[in-house]
Amino acid sequence: MANKKIFTFKIGENWKVVVLAVLAATTFWFFNSLNKNYEARLSYPIAFDFPRDSVVIVKPLPDEVRIDVASGGWNLLRKTFWFNVDPLIIQLDNPTEIKFLTRNSLYDIIKDQLTDIDLNRVVTDTLFISVEPKIQKMVMAVVDSLTIPLATNYRLTSAITYEPDSVLIEGPSSLMNRFPSTWLLEFDRSDIAGDFERSLAVPLTDNRLMSSTPKSVTVKFRAEEFIRDSLLVEIQPVNFPNRYRGKVPFLADTTTYVFYTIKGDLASQVSDSAFSIAADFKMYNSEDSTITPVVLFRPSEVLELQLLPEKLKVGHANQ
Template sequence: MNFVRIIFNLLRFDRANWKAVVLCVATALVFWIFNAFNKNYSTNIRFPILFEFDGERYVPAEHFPKTITVNVSGNGWDLFRRYAGLRSPQLIIPLERPAEVRKIIASTLVPVVASQIGNLKVNFVVTDTLYLHIDKRDVHRYKLKADISAVSFQEGYGRISPVVVLPDSVKLEGPESRLHAVIDSIVIPVNHKNVSENFREEVEVTFAGSEFVRRNPPIVQVMFEVAQVEIVNKKLKVEVDKNSIALDVDSVNANFQIPVSRKSDFDLQSKEIISRVSTRSMKKNGVALPRVLNVPSYAQLLRIDSIHSKGH
């Protein structure tokens, strides 16, 4: 019975005793943490990095790596602050010839890192390789063209005018490899459904790698007229550039889309439309698709028959 009474008395604390116990535990924990943080440890820390080069002459052609992971040793407090991001400096990596550097073996950065992380000791760089693509800054102006193949019209409606892009050119400034990849013009895709009225839309100038290029202007307007249309068939006279080509026909059938309101005009002007075949357009199998000339601006060629040379 005495033993049970002793245990019961030990478990019977009043509030003051509980507060004292909690205070003792908290004090012991604080002393333990301080003692542990005063020791030296090794750990991996991820540092943000910044590449330093002549930004007036050179620009990035691809996204830079943003961080580098380094194994370091140091006082527990210093490691905690760096690991928690409280005092993680941005490491500056200088590049003397940026256009010539495509990769950096991270182990070669130990002296650069060591000089910028204070009391911490660099053991080794965990990150293996940093890949870069920096080019000389270049400036070019390119023509703009609109691709409206993804535009659909309501039944009975269609485009009745040329496609206009305003402005019709864009000035690009950026890495020369990105600019030189653009051959002579930039095609702007336009996507719209069930168009039944005159079209006018702002479209962003985009192409492969455009996020690395400054575009002026970045947005242009694409426009064309829309009206009720019909499809008409015309028989076109065939002209030959070279008399040496002998064709099995002297005319071809072609389908045109025209505005309903211009039907009478097209009947008159279609007499001037011709199809032309040259030796250059003739394939080895003797088949050629004629070029169509003198088509009124409001008319759109939908299809034309191919032509065979004699003997094929």
């Protein structure tokens, strides 16, 4: 059997020489390539120049434009990787009137500022611009008393006051033109009872685009508990004749229940003697032999008065 010879290549101590040779060749190729001209497509940064105090940027402005350029390798490398590139400046004299910039209008703007590379064409078709005039509007801050989240059986017992009673709203014209002259404040808590004093934020349609001065309104009012109570009260007969159609009329119902609403802390101060209820025979209904009672006097503190029964029966006795 013939002997086979095995050839091996050992770098051994010469590996450093090999690495340095490869590195030197790569470096030479790299720098040689940078001296040639190339065409490339770049995403180039842009910036818009216009006074911003009196306008609102509704949507973020474009921050780059795609362009095809031609230049030496060194310039292209500098424009892409190694250094911070100054953005192309797009001047807007009337930013609120311009809604977009086309490829054709961008070409001259970009070409004038690219002095060290050649602009072949603008790839980006259109840059859309959404800038609106900034408008201020004084808005009255109000609370709808019917929407106040009061605790069960509690009612408002004072006027609602505001500090301040109006705020200055600022924002883009499209939002401000739809903004109402009065704005309802919303409560951030429920089951309100007793004295209420709290700063409520002014709700804005878009917190990013709009602002208010101040940002909140202090609302004050008082809520007290009311209860439903009742008393049994005697009826005073009035103008009853001695005889009516040959008989003696009389009240069959001599008492009535008085139901009412009153502040909880005043309930104990009201008694049946505080009410005066009469049955006037002049209001006698002969069809059903009843009289509707009339409240002659009641305490000023009571609300939502109701009498049961609502009609009093009248009897007729033989003399």
